[in-house]
Every structure is written in structure tokens, then in C-alpha cells.
Amino acid sequence: MSDIVPPEVKPKPAIPANTGPLVPPTSAIPVPVGSHSTAQSASGGSTLLGYIGIDTIIEQMRKKTMKAGFDFNIMVVGHSGLGKSTLLNTLFKSQVSRRNAGWPRDEKIPKTVEIKSVSHVIEEGGVKMKLTVVDTPGFGDQINNDNCWEPISKYINEQFEKFLKEEVNITRKKRIPDTRVHCCIYFIPPTGHSLRQLDIEFMKRLSHSVNIIPVIAKADTMTIEERQEFKQRVRKELETSGVEFYPQKEFDDDMEDKSDNDKIRETMPFAVVGSDKEYQVNGKRVLGRKTAWGIVEVENSNHCEFAKLRDFLIRSHLQDLKEVTHNIHYETYRAKRLNENGGLHPISSNGTQESNL
Amino acid sequence: MSVTADRSSVDSCLTAVFSFTAEELGGLRGLANLPNQVYRKSVKRGFEFTLMVVGESGLGKSTLINSLFLTDLYSKDYPGPSQRIKKTVQVEQSKVLIKEGGVQLTLTIVDTPGFGDAVDNSNCWQPVINYIDSKCEDFLNAESRVNRRSMPDNRVHCCLYFIAPSGHGLKPLDIEFMKRLHDKVNVIPLIAKADTLTPEECQLFKKQIMKEIQEHKIKIYEFPDTEDDEDNKLIRKIKEKMPLAVVGSNVVIEVNGKKVRGRQYPWGVAEVENGEHCDFTVLRNMLIRTHMQNLKDVTNNVHYENYRSKKLAAVTCNGVDNSKVKGQLTKSPLAQMEEERREHVMKMKKMEAEMEQVFEMKVKEKKQKLKDSEAELERRHEQMKRNLEAQYKELEEKRRVFEEEKINWEAQQKILEQQKLDASKSVSQWLQRVFTCKFKFNFSPLTCCI
Numbered sequence: 001m002s003d004i005v006p007p008e009v010k011p012k013p014a015i016p017a018n019t020g021p022l023v024p025p026t027s028a029i030p031v032p033v034g035s036h037s038t039a040q041s042a043s044g045g046s047t048l049l050g051y052i053g054i055d056t057i058i059e060q061m062r063k064k065t066m067k068a069g070f071d072f073n074i075m076v077v078g079h080s081g082l083g084k085s086t087l088l089n090t091l092f093k094s095q096v097s098r099r100n101a102g103w104p105r106d107e108k109i110p111k112t113v114e115i116k117s118v119s120h121v122i123e124e125g126g127v128k129m130k131l132t133v134v135d136t137p138g139f140g141d142q143i144n145n146d147n148c149w150e151p152i153s154k155y156i157n158e159q160f161e162k163f164l165k166e167e168v169n170i171t172r173k174k175r176i177p178d179t180r181v182h183c184c185i186y187f188i189p190p191t192g193h194s195l196r197q198l199d200i201e202f203m204k205r206l207s208h209s210v211n212i213i214p215v216i217a218k219a220d221t222m223t224i225e226e227r228q229e230f231k232q233r234v235r236k237e238l239e240t241s242g243v244e245f246y247p248q249k250e251f252d253d254d255m256e257d258k259s260d261n262d263k264i265r266e267t268m269p270f271a272v273v274g275s276d277k278e279y280q281v282n283g284k285r286v287l288g289r290k291t292a293w294g295i296v297e298v299e300n301s302n303h304c305e306f307a308k309l310r311d312f313l314i315r316s317h318l319q320d321l322k323e324v325t326h327n328i329h330y331e332t333y334r335a336k337r338l339n340e341n342g343g344l345h346p347i348s349s350n351g352t353q354e355s356n357l
Numbered sequence: 358m359s360v361t362a363d364r365s366s367v368d369s370c371l372t373a374v375f376s377f378t379a380e381e382l383g384g385l386r387g388l389a390n391l392p393n394q395v396y397r398k399s400v401k402r403g404f405e406f407t408l409m410v411v412g413e414s415g416l417g418k419s420t421l422i423n424s425l426f427l428t429d430l431y432s433k434d435y436p437g438p439s440q441r442i443k444k445t446v447q448v449e450q451s452k453v454l455i456k457e458g459g460v461q462l463t464l465t466i467v468d469t470p471g472f473g474d475a476v477d478n479s480n481c482w483q484p485v486i487n488y489i490d491s492k493c494e495d496f497l498n499a500e501s502r503v504n505r506r507s508m509p510d511n512r513v514h515c516c517l518y519f520i521a522p523s524g525h526g527l528k529p530l531d532i533e534f535m536k537r538l539h540d541k542v543n544v545i546p547l548i549a550k551a552d553t554l555t556p557e558e559c560q561l562f563k564k565q566i567m568k569e570i571q572e573h574k575i576k577i578y579e580f581p582d583t584e585d586d587e588d589n590k591l592i593r594k595i596k597e598k599m600p601l602a603v604v605g606s607n608v609v610i611e612v613n614g615k616k617v618r619g620r621q622y623p624w625g626v627a628e629v630e631n632g633e634h635c636d637f638t639v640l641r642n643m644l645i646r647t648h649m650q651n652l653k654d655v656t657n658n659v660h661y662e663n664y665r666s667k668k669l670a671a672v673t674c675n676g677v678d679n680s681k682v683k684g685q686l687t688k689s690p691l692a693q694m695e696e697e698r699r700e701h702v703m704k705m706k707k708m709e710a711e712m713e714q715v716f717e718m719k720v721k722e723k724k725q726k727l728k729d730s731e732a733e734l735e736r737r738h739e740q741m742k743r744n745l746e747a748q749y750k751e752l753e754e755k756r757r758v759f760e761e762e763k764i765n766w767e768a769q770q771k772i773l774e775q776q777k778l779d780a781s782k783s784v785s786q787w788l789q790r791v792f793t794c795k796f797k798f799n800f801s802p803l804t805c806c807i
Contacts, residue, residue, distance in 0.1 A: 081523020143530050144477045189521075190553075191415020198476050221522075221553045223620055291555050292634050294625025302623050 069121075069128035071178055072318065073159075075210070076133070077152065077202070078187025079140030082217035087185075087274035088133055090287060090298060091310055092122060113138040113151045134181060140198055149202045156181050156209050160333040182325045183246070183313070184210045187217040188234065188269060192226050195237045203243040209329055211246035211321055213313070214238070219271035219304045220289065220296045227271050234269055245269075247317070251324060264312060270305040273298055403461035405510050406649060407492075409542070410466065411485060411534070412519025413473040416549035421517075421605035422466055424618065424629060425641055426455060429607070446471040446481045448488045467513060473530055482534045489513050489541050493664040514656045515578070515644070516542045519549040520600065524558050526565045535575045541660055543578040543652055545644075546570070551602035551635045552620060552627040559602050566600055580643075581651060595643060601636040604629055 076084040117134040134155070139148055159180045166176045184206065188199055203212055214234070222230060238245065247265065252258040275298050278285045287298040298306050313321075410418040423429055450467045467488070472481055492512045499508045516538060520531055535544055546566065548554075554562060570577060577599070580592045606629050610619050619628040629637050644652075 079523075081521070081525045141528060143533060144479045146477050189415070191413075192417075193415045196474060201476060218553050220622070221550050223622055289555055291552065291625070291627070292631075293627050294622065296622075296624050300623075 066126055066128075068175070069130060070322075071130040071132065072322070073132040073134065073179060073181050073183075075136070075152075075156075075181045075184040076187070077136050077139055077184060078217060079189070080137065082187040082189060083274050084135070084185075084187055084217075086276060087215075087217075087272060087306075089276045090274040090306065091313070092120075092131060113148050115151060115155045132179070145198055148198075149205055153206060153209065156206070157333065160209075160330055161337075163330065164334055164337060180325055180330060181210050182321045184212050186212055186214045188214055190216055190218050190221045190230070190271075192222055192230050194233050200237065200241050200243070203238070203245070204241055207244050209333065211248075211324055211329070212243075213246050213309075214269040215309065216269050216271040218273065220273050220291075222271070231267075231269060231271065246321070246324070248324075251328065267305070267308065270309040270312075272306045272309055273304040274306070400460050403463060404649075405463045405465070406653070407465040407467060407511060407513050407515075408644075409469070409485075409489075409513045409516040410519065411469045411472055411516060412549060413521060414470065416519040416521060417605050418468065418517075418519055418549075420607070421547075421549075421603060423607050424605040424637070425644065426453070426464065427607075428453060428455070446484045448484050465511065478530055481530075482537050485534075486537060486541065489538070490664065493661055494668070496661065497665055497668060510653075512656055512661060513542050514649075515652045516544050518544055518546045520546055520566065522548055522550050522553045522562070522602075524554060524562050526562075527569045532569065532573055532575070535570070535577070536573060539576040540663060543655055543660070544575075545578050546600040547640070548600055548602040550604065552604045554602070563598070563600060563602070578652070578655070580648065595639055598636055598639060601640045603637045603640055604635040605637070 074088075076088060078084055114137055115134060116137065117132055119130060119132045122129050122131055136152055139152070142148070163176060163178065163180055166172055186199070186203060188195065203214065206212060216227075216230065216234070219227060244250070245268065247261040249261075249265075252261055273289065273296055275287050275289045275296075277287065277289070279288050279290055279295050281288070281295055281297060286295075286300070289296040289298075297303050301307050408422075410422065412418055446469060448467060448469055450465055453464045453466070455462045455464055469485055472485070475481070489512075496508070496510065496512050499505065518531070518535060520527065531546075535546070538544055548559070548562065548566075551559060580595060582589055582592065604620065604627055606618050606620050608618065608620070609616050610621050610626055611617075612619070612626050612628065617626070617628045618630060619626045619634075628634050632638055
């Protein structure tokens with residue numbers, strides 16, 4: 001009687017993972033719903049009985065982000081002549097610095113620290129980024145540099161305040177314009193000895209409100225041994241002064257993050273060289289600086305650590321920088337503000353009414 | 358420390374000037390031998406030179422000193438001041454004895470660790486100025502002593518100022534420092550760590566610096582023109598290269614089979630003594646081989662004399678405020694006397710004016726006093742008059758009363774008298790009546806009733 005083989009209720013045979021055409025979700029191939037998929041059970045989850053398509057959410061997010069674009073605000077701090085503008089131009093491979101944005105090269109050093117910001121929209125592979133560069137001319141240039149970090153601190157807090165006001169609004173915009181400083185690159189002069197007092201003071205005071213990435217400027221001043229010694233000394237000094245630069249140890253989520261970040265922390269601060277001029281080396285055109293005894297290649301990792309900085313900043317930790325700024329620095333600011341005034345009243349419209357903020 | 362160097366030195370300078378062959382000497386009176394004698398004497402005496410280095414820490418000052426004099430003034434065992442962290446500006450000096458070719462040089466290096474390193478750098482040049490002034494003062498005192506056998510010359514002959522290679526221009530600190538020191542000591546600005554800059558950047562930077570130096574009227578050390586044309590050409594070349602861009606190193610590296618001093622980078626070797634790489638050789642030649650004596654002369658004749666005249670002028674004018682004196686440095690004695698006489702006259706006038714004032718004051722006082730006493734007297738007079746009037750009135754009153762009494766009494770008397778009269782009249786009337794009655798009643802003698 002049992003000629004008929006009962007239909008197999010078993011799920012379709014699982015196709016092994018390594019053939020999966022769906023595995024790289026970042027490829028532009030849309031994932032077909034209903035095709036065989038690996039019914040992998042997540043730890044503690046239940047085995048899927050068929051393909052649902054949850055992993056297409058990554059693709060959806062991607063599409064959305066591409067449409068919306070995103071903004072990134074970077075601040076550069078350091079006294080004049082350390083190559084800040086050049087480094088920014090090199091990082092973003094375009095003329096983004098203040099100098100090229102129409103402002104003539106400053107002949108006179110400003111008497112007080114000024115904050116100047118320039119915005120550009122950069123597009124690559126369909127992704128639009130609104131990059132804002134905040135420059136701080138006049139920092140550390142005077143004879144008396146007391147409190148030269150105050151205008152900078154004030155600026156950062158002002159951006160947080162703006163965001164807070166928008167957030168607290170009753171009718172708020174769908175996408176709050178984000179002008180908060182996501183990352184502050186601090187340029188350390190290559191003395192070869194140790195950090196200056198001004199450097200330590202600045203970093204101590206600002207490491208709690210913004211992500212600081214210390215960088216050794218004009219690294220072609222030092223030979224390789226001098227560079228190693230200097231880096232070690234700088235790291236030790238930062239540790240003893242209690243300066244937590246980005247990536248901060250306390251915000252490592254899991255072991256993977258920790259090991260990655262540990263590796264990065266070992267090599268920080270990066271010794272960088274910037275240049276926007278191209279020269280011919282071995283038949284290739286490279287960015288570099290030409291001296292009488294050789295050409296310093298910017299992207300050669302034997303010469304300097306620019307490539308590492310660029311990968312770290314843009315290719316791997318860009319989103320993380322924004323998240324840390326939003327989740328931690330901004331939240332700290334917000335908590336402090338709300339606690340000190342005993343609560344915020346939501347503002348009815350456009351913040352024209354002054355609540356007891 | 359004794360140095361055996363390959364090239365360099367004080368020695369070559371002197372021998373070049375003073376070498377005479379025996380034949381030349383033979384045919385002359387021997388006057389030409391004089392320079393030789395000077396030479397021998399000076400060599401025996403030895404030379405002194407004080408060099409000061411100023412600049413922020415990490416600019417390679419110690420390394421440059423080591424490279425210039427081919428010694429390890431600052432070595433691993435005795436690390437330079439920049440390796441130690443300083444909170445305030447200090448001035449430290451280290452002495453080194455260098456011997457070469459029989460010539461002896463006592464070199465003093467004055468270092469200024471902590472310069473420009475603090476957050477607030479106002480007045481960080483003050484310790485430097487104080488040091489230079491104190492050395493000049495020591496020399497002045499030694500010169501004025503009675504026993505002048507040994508006069509050690511510790512004055513600062515040359516100050517090398519290190520400019521950080523920013524590529525933009527001078528910092529406010531650089532300008533301030535040089536402005537304050539250019540008339541106290543020979544200032545030679547240098548661009549430190551010049552291997553940071555590419556040749557084009559270096560040119561631009563040098564031009565910018567020279568422009569700013571001229572703008573702020575800073576007098577850096579000027580190379581004097583000599584009569585020799587060739588030397589002049591060299592000097593002009595040096596002047597074009599100012600400020601000199603230097604690189605220091607004592608590490609010997611092999612390049613193309615040659616051993617050179619330099620810095621090894623992954624992209625090449627920056628040679629210290631290569632004229633195309635940096636201006637180190639220019640600096641060394643200028644400082645040691647050709648212009649060391651000139652630096653000392655300028656210090657002695659110009660900077661020291663300035664200091665001396667300022668100091669002495671301040672001391673001779675007693676009782677006059679020192680600040681006024683600074684403008685009188687170059688007055689002749691006659692003018693000085695004239696000045697003094699004028700001052701004296703002024704003083705007299707002032708005293709006169711004062712006395713007059715005092716006199717007036719006294720007069721006023723006296724007048725015031727007199728007026729006061731007058732007023733007092735008047736008052737008293739008034740009072741007495743009133744008293745008198747009061748008494749007078751009293752008296753009048755009494756008199757009136759008395760008069761009234763008198764009148765009363767008289768009136769009374771009159772009345773009394775009247776009464777008496779009346780009484781007597783009435784009596785007489787009665788008597789009369791009686792008599793008359795009697796007559797009437799004589800007829801009836803007995804009808805009289807009385």
C-alpha cells in the first residue's frame with residue numbers, strides 16, 4: 001500500500017555556505033527571495049525553516065544611506081606651520097582646506113584663536129558625504145597661550161547645544177542637521193623629545209567632549225629610530241596624564257573590537273606627512289615631497305604612516321567616530337545640561353522662546 | 358676634551374694670515390716678523406669664545422653644537438638640558454677646552470632650556486637678558502679694578518637663535534626676543550631642522566623671514582665688508598643665504614663608498630656637510646674659520662660699549678632720576694655743565710616760588726587771626742553795652758518807683774495838711790457859730806443846749 005513515498009516534510013537540503021551567492025550583501029546583486037539559503041541558526045535562535053530574507057535589511061539600509069548621504073565634521077588643531085591644511089587635502093584627495101576655499105593664505109597670525117569652518121560635498125561610488133572642516137588658526141601661536149583651548153571648547157559645546165535644542169523641540173525636523181564635531185585631529189610638533197605642556201593641557205581638557213586623534217606632524221623630520229622613541233615617549237606621557245584618545249579603551253564593545261583597537265592603539269600616534277604634489281617614482285605617479293636627497297612618498301608605509309591614518313579614519317572607523325560622538329559625548333553633555341537646570345521645557349517653535357535652558 | 362678634526366679650525370685661519378717663508382724674512386728689517394710674534398703670543402695665551410644658543414626645545418640645538426665643534430658636549434651620559442623637563446627658563450653654561458694644532462680655545466656654551474616651552478611665555482627672554490647684562494657687568498668691574506692682571510672675558514660673543522621650520526614666518530615670540538636682544542649681543546638667526554623643508558619651501562621661508570626682520574627693524578649680525586674682492590663675493594653669497602638653514606648630526610653614514618655625517622631616512626640620506634642639502638658648512642666656516650674674531654670685536658666695541666656708557670652715565674648723575682639720564686649718553690662736558698647750571702637755576706626759581714607761597718600763606722593766617730580778634734572784641738563791646746543799658750534801665754526803674762513814692766508821699770502829706778486845715782477850719786467855724794448863737798440866745802441864757 002505504501003507505493004507512494006510520502007512527501008518529505010524535511011526542509012529542502014541546505015546549500016552549503018561557501019556557494020552562497022547571497023553572502024556578500026554589499027554587492028549590488030539583489031537577494032532573491034525564496035532561493036535556497038543557509039538556514040543557519042544564530043546562537044540561541046531557532047532554526048529557520050525557510051529563507052525569510054532578514055538579511056536584506058542591510059541592503060535596504062545601504063540604499064537609504066546612499067540616498068540621504070551623511071555628514072562628517074572634522075576639526076584640526078595645532079599651531080601654525082604644522083601642515084594641517086596640507087594633510088586634509090591629502091586625506092580627502094581634494095582641495096578641502098580653508099586655504100583653498102577662497103581665503104588667501106594668512107600672512108598674519110591672528111591674535112586670538114579663531115574658528116573657521118568650510119563645508120564641501122564629496123561624492124564617491126554613489127555615496128555623498130558632506131564634509132565640514134573646522135580650522136583653528138591662532139592656536140598656540142601667541143607668546144601667552146593661556147586658555148587658548150577655551151574658544152575651541154566653547155565651539156564644541158555650542159554645536160552640542162544646537163543639536164540638543166533641535167532634539168528637544170516639539171515639532172522637530174525629521175533629520176536634525178548634525179554639526180557636532182565628530183573627530184578632532186591634534187597635531188603634535190615633531191620635537192623628538194616629549195609633549196609640550198600646551199599639548200597635554202589641551203588634550204586633557206578636550207578628551208571628554210570630543211574624540212581626539214593625536215598625530216605627529218611633519219614626520220619627515222625624524223629618522224625611523226627617532227620616530228619610534230618619540231612615539232613611545234608620547235604614549236607614555238599621555239597615559240600618565242590620563243588622556244583618553246580615540247579609540248578609547250572603555251568603549252570597546254567586545255573582544256574583537258578590543259583586539260582591533262589594541263593593535264591600533266599600539267601604533268598611535270600616527271606619524272604623518274602630507275603633500276598634494278605628485279612626482280614620478282619608479283614609473284608611478286605618487287604624492288610626495290621632493291628633497292635634495294630623495295622623495296618622501298606619502299602613501300608608502302615604509303616612509304610614513306599616512307596610509308594607516310587614512311584607513312583608520314575613513315575606511316574603518318568613520319561610522320564609529322560618529323556613533324561615539326552621538327552616544328557618548330553628546331549624551332554626557334545632554335545629561336549634564338538636563339541635570340543642572342532641573343529639566344528642560346520643550347520649546348514650541350523654532351526655539352525663539354527662551355525656556356529655562 | 359681634545360679634538361682631532363679633519364679640516365676646520367682656528368688654526369687654518371691664523372696660519373693663512375701669518376705664514377712667511379724664511380727667505381722673505383731674511384731680506385727685510387724684521388718688521389714683518391711682528392705678526393708672527395703676535396701669533397705666537399696669542400697661541401700661548403689661548404682664545405676664549407662664548408656662544409649662546411636659544412630656541413624652543415626639540416629644535417636640535419644640542420645636536421648642532423655637537424656637530425659644529427665635533428665633540429659630544431651633550432652625550433648619552435650627560436644629556437643636554439633639553440632632555441630634562443623644565444618649568445621655567447634657566448640659563449646653563451658648560452665649558453669645553455678644544456685644542457687643535459697647538460691653538461687652544463676655551464669654548465663656553467650657554468644654553469637656555471625651557472625657553473618658549475611653557476603655555477605662557479611672556480618675559481621668557483628676561484633671564485637671558487639678565488645673564489648677558491651680568492656678564493658685561495662682571496667685565497666692567499674687572500676692567501675698573503686696580504689689579505687687572507687676569508681679565509677673563511665671559512661676555513657672550515654670539516647668540517644663535519633657532520627658528521622652528523614652520524614654513525610660514527616668524528612667530529610673535531621670535532620677533533619679541535630678537536627685538537630685545539639685537540642691541541645687546543650679536544644675533545644670528547638659524548632655521549633649525551632644515552631637512553623638513555624642500556628647497557622651494559626653504560627659499561620662500563627665508564625670504565619671508567628676512568622681510569619680517571626688516572619690517573620690525575631687527576639688527577642681526579652683519580658681515581663686515583673687507584677690502585678683498587674675493588672675500589666680498591663670498592660674503593655677499595652668505596648674506597643671500599641668511600638666515601642659514603642648518604641640519605645637525607654626528608652620526609657617520611656611508612653613502613656611495615664615502616663616509617659622511619648625516620641623517621638616514623628611508624628615502625635617502627640628508628648630508629650635513631653637503632652645501633646643496635643645507636647651510637651647515639656655511640655656518641661653520643663663518644662662525645669658526647673666518648668671523649670668530651670679528652664677532653668678538655663687535656661684541657667688545659659695540660655691544661659692550663653701549664652697555665658701559667649706559668651704566669656709567671646712570672652712575673655719575675647723582676640725585677637725578679636714572680630714567681632721565683639715558684638720553685644724555687653722548688653729551689660733551691661743556692654741555693653737561695650747561696645742563697647742570699640750568700638745573701641749578703631752575704631749582705632756585707622753584708625755591709623762590711615756594712618761599713613766596715609760604716609767605717603769602719602766613720600773611721593770610723595773620724590777617725585771619727586779626728579779624729577774629731576784632732570780631733571777638735566787638736562782640737564783647739556789644740555785650741558790655743547791653744549790660745550797661747540793662748543796668749541803666751534798672752536804675753531808671755528804681756528812680757521812677759522812687760519818684761512815685763515821693764509823689765505819693767507828698768500827696769499824702771498834702772491831704773494830711775488839708776485835713777488839718779479842714780479840721781481847724783471847722784473848729785473855728787463852730788466857735789463862730791457858738792458865739793453867734795450866744796448872742797442870739799442872750800435873751801434866753803438857758804436855751805443853749807450845748
